[in-house]
Amino acid sequence: MHCPFISSELIMPNACLCLCVSPAVCICKLAEGEHPLLLRLLAGPSTDTLSFVLREQQTGEWDAFSIPELHNFLRILDKEEQDQVHVITTRYNIYREKLEAAIQAVSSPD
The missing domain is CATH 1.10.287 (Helix Hairpins)
Structure with missing residues (x-):
């Protein structure tokens, strides 16, 4: 399955959370109005469908x-x-x- 937010291994700007069923990794920032728990519930019980990772906004040295x-x-x-x-x-x-x-x-x- 193709992720609409990733093209040539680049993440498109202003992309919202996307569900990827393929081995590709989708890194998308949650929009202000998105609810991670609801998205997780809608994705079903399989953690292969959707997972969340908390990341720092800034990367330091x-x-x-x-x-x-x-x-x-x-x-x-x-x-x-x-x-x-x-x-x-x-x-x-x-x-x-x-x-x-x-x-x-x-x-x-x-």
């Missing part, structure tokens, strides 16, 4: 840093990731509890 400095950056980023996972997990658990309570309230006989 990482070779200018020493190995200990880079390890320190990784530790900081790992800590930030753990904090964000905890926040998202907590939110999800609260939402799940509310959803289960609402389902229980609707399905319980009066």
Whole structure:
């Protein structure tokens, strides 16, 4: 299958997220109004159809840093990731509890 946003291995400017079923890699920036979770759900259960990778907006000169400095950056980023996972997990658990309570309230006989 051909990806409409890639021509001669170049990414077309202003391209939105595209679904590629071929081995080609499509790198597209999500538009402001796009919803990654909805796109993932619409793509179906196969992770071969669509996947997301978070990337930094700016690329720096990482070779200018020493190995200990880079390890320190990784530790900081790992800590930030753990904090964000905890926040998202907590939110999800609260939402799940509310959803289960609402389902229980609707399905319980009066």
